[in-house]
Amino acid sequence: METLNVALGERTYSIHVGQGLLEQSELLLPILRQPKVAIVSNTSIAPLYLQRLVSSLKKADIETSTIILPDGECYKNWETLNLIFDQLLAGHCERSTTLMALGGGVVGDITGFAAACYQRGMPFVQVPTTLLSQVDSSVGGKTAINHPHGKNMIGAFYQPKLVLSDTDVLNTLPERELRSGLVEVIKYGLIRDLPFLVWLEDHLERLLKREPAALEYAILRSCQNKADVVMADEHENGERALLNLGHTFGHAIESGMGYGQWLHGEAVAVGTMMAAELSQRLGWISASDVVRIKQLLERVGVPVTGPAMATEKYLQLMQNDKKVQDGRIRLVLFKQVGQAMLSAMATPTEIAGAIEANTRHV
Amino acid sequence: METLNVALGERTYSIHVGQGLLEQSELLLPILRQPKVAIVSNTSIAPLYLQRLVSSLKKADIETSTIILPDGECYKNWETLNLIFDQLLAGHCERSTTLMALGGGVVGDITGFAAACYQRGMPFVQVPTTLLSQVDSSVGGKTAINHPHGKNMIGAFYQPKLVLSDTDVLNTLPERELRSGLVEVIKYGLIRDLPFLVWLEDHLERLLKREPAALEYAILRSCQNKADVVMADEHENGERALLNLGHTFGHAIESGMGYGQWLHGEAVAVGTMMAAELSQRLGWISASDVVRIKQLLERVGVPVTGPAMATEKYLQLMQNDKKVQDGRIRLVLFKQVGQAMLSAMATPTEIAGAIEANTRHV
Numbered sequence: 167m168e169t170l171n172v173a174l175g176e177r178t179y180s181i182h183v184g185q186g187l188l189e190q191s192e193l194l195l196p197i198l199r200q201p202k203v204a205i206v207s208n209t210s211i212a213p214l215y216l217q218r219l220v221s222s223l224k225k226a227d228i229e230t231s232t233i234i235l236p237d238g239e240c241y242k243n244w245e246t247l248n249l250i251f252d253q254l255l256a257g258h259c260e261r262s263t264t265l266m267a268l269g270g271g272v273v274g275d276i277t278g279f280a281a282a283c284y285q286r287g288m289p290f291v292q293v294p295t296t297l298l299s300q301v302d303s304s305v306g307g308k309t310a311i312n313h314p315h316g317k318n319m320i321g322a323f324y325q326p327k328l329v330l331s332d333t334d335v336l337n338t339l340p341e342r343e344l345r346s347g348l349v350e351v352i353k354y355g356l357i358r359d360l361p362f363l364v365w366l367e368d369h370l371e372r373l374l375k376r377e378p379a380a381l382e383y384a385i386l387r388s389c390q391n392k393a394d395v396v397m398a399d400e401h402e403n404g405e406r407a408l409l410n411l412g413h414t415f416g417h418a419i420e421s422g423m424g425y426g427q428w429l430h431g432e433a434v435a436v437g438t439m440m441a442a443e444l445s446q447r448l449g450w451i452s453a454s455d456v457v458r459i460k461q462l463l464e465r466v467g468v469p470v471t472g473p474a475m476a477t478e479k480y481l482q483l484m485q486n487d488k489k490v491q492d493g494r495i496r497l498v499l500f501k502q503v504g505q506a507m508l509s510a511m512a513t514p515t516e517i518a519g520a521i522e523a524n525t526r527h528v
Numbered sequence: 529m530e531t532l533n534v535a536l537g538e539r540t541y542s543i544h545v546g547q548g549l550l551e552q553s554e555l556l557l558p559i560l561r562q563p564k565v566a567i568v569s570n571t572s573i574a575p576l577y578l579q580r581l582v583s584s585l586k587k588a589d590i591e592t593s594t595i596i597l598p599d600g601e602c603y604k605n606w607e608t609l610n611l612i613f614d615q616l617l618a619g620h621c622e623r624s625t626t627l628m629a630l631g632g633g634v635v636g637d638i639t640g641f642a643a644a645c646y647q648r649g650m651p652f653v654q655v656p657t658t659l660l661s662q663v664d665s666s667v668g669g670k671t672a673i674n675h676p677h678g679k680n681m682i683g684a685f686y687q688p689k690l691v692l693s694d695t696d697v698l699n700t701l702p703e704r705e706l707r708s709g710l711v712e713v714i715k716y717g718l719i720r721d722l723p724f725l726v727w728l729e730d731h732l733e734r735l736l737k738r739e740p741a742a743l744e745y746a747i748l749r750s751c752q753n754k755a756d757v758v759m760a761d762e763h764e765n766g767e768r769a770l771l772n773l774g775h776t777f778g779h780a781i782e783s784g785m786g787y788g789q790w791l792h793g794e795a796v797a798v799g800t801m802m803a804a805e806l807s808q809r810l811g812w813i814s815a816s817d818v819v820r821i822k823q824l825l826e827r828v829g830v831p832v833t834g835p836a837m838a839t840e841k842y843l844q845l846m847q848n849d850k851k852v853q854d855g856r857i858r859l860v861l862f863k864q865v866g867q868a869m870l871s872a873m874a875t876p877t878e879i880a881g882a883i884e885a886n887t888r889h890v
Contacts, residue, residue, distance in 0.1 A: 200854060244606060255677045261850050283645075285850045286672065286683045287763070310648065315617045321648045322684060401649070488623050488647045492562060 168386050172393045177325040183385050187332035188218050191226040197327040199262040202229045206277040207268040208237040211295050231257045239426045242272045242312050250280040261285040270296035271303040278309030282324035292329045297347025300331040301388035306396040316486045317417050333381045345467045346431030351384050354391040357408050360504030362387055370465055408506045411498040412437030418483035422475050435468040444520035445500035455503050472525045477518045530748050534755045539687040545747050549694035550580050553588040559689040561624040564591045568639040569630040570599040573657050593619045601788045604634045604674050612642040623647040632658035633665040640671030644686035654691045659709025662693040663750035668758040678848045679779050695743045707829045708793030713746050716753040719770045722866030724749055770868045773860040774799030780845035784837050797830040806882035807862035817865050834887045839880045
């Protein structure tokens with residue numbers, strides 16, 4: 167097991183990464199304010215891991231209750247959030263009870279937001295069960311639910327007290343989700359860590375084969391990169407926006423095609439290609455840089471071309487992005503491979519061109 | 529105009545108190561991130577003051593949009609919160625748009641929570657229009673909505689960027705609400721500021737007559753007291769709980785009788801008498817202390833005896849209080865008049881006795 171400290175003053179917390187962490191409930195003891203934990207999971211993950219986690223907590227004399235949500239991004243909404251509140255109140259959970267998320271990004275985001283709001287804030291622990299949530303949503307304290315008019319529109323910045331990333335649980339992760347998660351791993355290399363990008367180009371096959379040591383390294387280095395950014399800019403006023411490489415385009419795909427049709431990493435992969443294309447058209451990176459990025463994403467096995475969606479629809483959906491300021495779309499673009507920047511320079515016509523260059527035409 | 533600074537590090541903000549502040553939109557300029565403000569008000573306050581505020585903002589070249597909520601504690605819920613989100617999204621409000629609450633505690637609480645959650649947080653300004661919200665909810669960053677099973681159960685700690693407390697708007701405040709608000713003013717004297725309590729005993733009639741200078745003094749001193757407490761304990765782990773004098777009993781009355789039947793200050797007045805009674809039974813204050821508190825509240829003209837509600841119902845409702853820890857009810861009690869303390873010492877039987885001594889028997 168390796169541990170990373172995310173230093174955020176009074177909100178500092180640890181991320182443990184390694185094998186067999188579900189069985190190591192004693193890791194929780196330093197952060198519990200009372201020996202009572204409410205576990206939120208979903209109908210897909212609970213049958214696989216909930217019993218193992220509950221037994222482990224019981225062995226440490228921790229009282230548990232469980233809240234099982236339906237599985238899917240389409241349930242990341244008010245109704246499901248209220249389901250959590252109802253059950254917390256019914257179970258007489260207090261503001262010192264700990265709320266634990268056992269699941270992927272959707273479970274983590276909605277559970278984190280519930281923890282942020284229940285009695286104005288209760289302690290929160292993440293046990294992420296997908297590669298994506300281990301490398302992305304478990305670091306940085308972003309919690310949210312979706313609104314019919316926009317992804318993650320309603321939420322809070324709320325840090326967990328602890329994250330347990332057990333690499334063993336990735337063995338049951340569907341192949342498509344593993345590949346989608348690797349897009350976010352590659353993102354860290356692309357935006358700020360060229361040596362890591364080179365390592366990924368060299369070791370991608372080990373990750374696709376789910377070798378524990380390779381996974382542990384990639385997860386830790388991803389979390390370290392994200393933590394560095396978050397520590398410098400907790401509330402996304404500056405550098406943190408770079409973590410959204412490909413996301414403004416990607417959110418438009420996810421939202422436009424209906425949440426759940428495209429996996430997050432798949433949409434981000436296409437968005438990354440659009441950002442690369444646009445950066446090349448602005449003269450910042452070369453055509454061979456674009457090919458390099460494309461080849462790595464193709465090896466991962468994710469789409470590099472967007473769905474047959476009208477460019478106007480992209481632009482309209484992108485207007486709802488949280489980075490829009492004074493009506494201008496601000497995008498994360500490549501200054502060079504391994505170094506991203508936030509820019510409002512691209513005109514709608516230039517943005518449209520980059521979208522069209524990476525869209526499937528029917 | 530007098531100004532109080534609430535020093536909370538990067539969340540520091542100012543409270544301006546005085547006459548004619550609605551017309552002084554230039555006070556907003558230092559905190560606006562873009563010249564766009566969405567004003568939330570309700571159907572009772574908007575006809576009185578919205579136009580005046582909008583004109584004043586327009587004169588300062590600030591773009592405005594308005595969101596009008598139904599009036600009443602019973603609307604402090606999910607549905608109304610979503611109404612705000614829907615209109616913010618429809619109006620293309622961004623995370624740098626400022627959300628402004630023009631109204632009493634309900635408008636302030638729900639608007640503050642909306643600001644805390646919309647795109648994970650947008651700037652928030654309070655323009656409180658009741659005495660209660662000027663002395664209580666505008667300081668301290670507590671925002672919330674109610675859940676069917678508990679008042680203020682879902683919320684956030686979220687500080688405003690600015691508070692404008694215009695004493696002129698109190699001229700249209702219904703008499704009953706003025707008296708209810710004075711209970712919270714008196715509370716500051718009771719829990720931590722004996723000289724202020726004496727001042728209130730001497731000047732109560734001036735406040736009941738709404739003399740601007742007396743109101744400005746009482747509002748500022750109340751805010752100063754609350755700010756001192758909040759600055760020392762922003763997230764209510766210690767001293768801040770003392771601000772809840774009478775509230776655990778009071779919330780049981782409000783919740784048990786149906787929100788809106790009892791005004792908050794009325795319920796808190798009864799709760800304060802129950803806390804005083806219990807403190808006397810524990811031997812901490814004298815019978816004449818209890819009489820002193822009762823006489824002042826009677827001069828204010830608020831109830832000092834609770835409704836005919838079963839003691840079991842009180843105890844059951846009090847179990848949902850956010851200060852409950854490990855199943856024990858923690859209450860704010862009097863160490864002496866002018867000095868409160870948080871205590872879990874009282875047994876359920878002792879608590880029941882204090883409730884019964886201050887309940888109307890039918």
